[in-house]
Amino acid sequence: MQKIIMFVMLNFISALGFSQGIKIIDKPITYDSTRVRLSLEYLKERHGIVQKTPTIQPKIIVLHWTAAKTFSSTFNAFNSAKLPNGDRKDIAKVSSLNTSSQYLIDRDGTIYRLMPDNYLARHVIGLNYCAIGVENVGSADFPLTDAQLKANEELVRYLAKKYKIEYLIGHYEYTKFKGTSLWKETNPDYQTGKNDPGVDFMQKVRANVKDLNLKGAPAK
Secondary structure, eight states, X not given: OHHHHHHHHHHHHHGGGGOTTSOEEEOOOOOOHHHHHHHHHHHHHHXXXXXXXXXXXXXXXXXXXXXXSOHHHHHHHHHSSBOOTTSOHHHHTTOOBOXXXXXXXXXXXXXXXXXXXXXXXXXXXXXXXXXXXXXXXXXXXXXOOHHHHHHHHHHHXXXXXXXXXXXXXXXXGGGGGTTSTTOOOSOTTXXXXXXXXOHHHHHHHHHHTGGGOXXXXXXX
16 A cells, blocks of 8 residues: 555656646645545446556546635645545445545636546546546636636646547536446446536636537537
């Protein structure tokens, strides 16, 4: 397990060399032996994938909003490896792994990397094994900003260059992958309703990165 944690740290450090042309601040959440163990369990039990390291092969970028109004409250919510006792009963029933994302964008457009972007984060049911999550501080009644819009565009371009990204979706679209080869959730009844990061925001991001020819969610 110690080797796995060291591997996480080395991947995080090596990621610094890929940030040319975009300003990314590295602010790691806890990725200790507990998070590694729970991530490997999640891959196995939720996605049917058995691995020795909690790595992913990114194909999808999923944009979110936090439903919280500050960066610090979101960071603190993600930082623990395990879901707090009594929190998120709707998802705690299938795993005690805490929610998180690879990236978190503050109201002023500052981009923070919370973990190596090719490591598992629990942010989207059925697709975590191949999805990079981008959280934005905001909500339906605390709309995302123009600075966040620009930052999402820059980050999508950066990730699309770094990985073989095929899809760009909003969290509210994730269930449209059910029935496709990409959907890997062992419980067909496990899902939650989402509306983030808002249709209007997604339309703007997609318009700004149209030249990348990224696919949206499958039509239903």
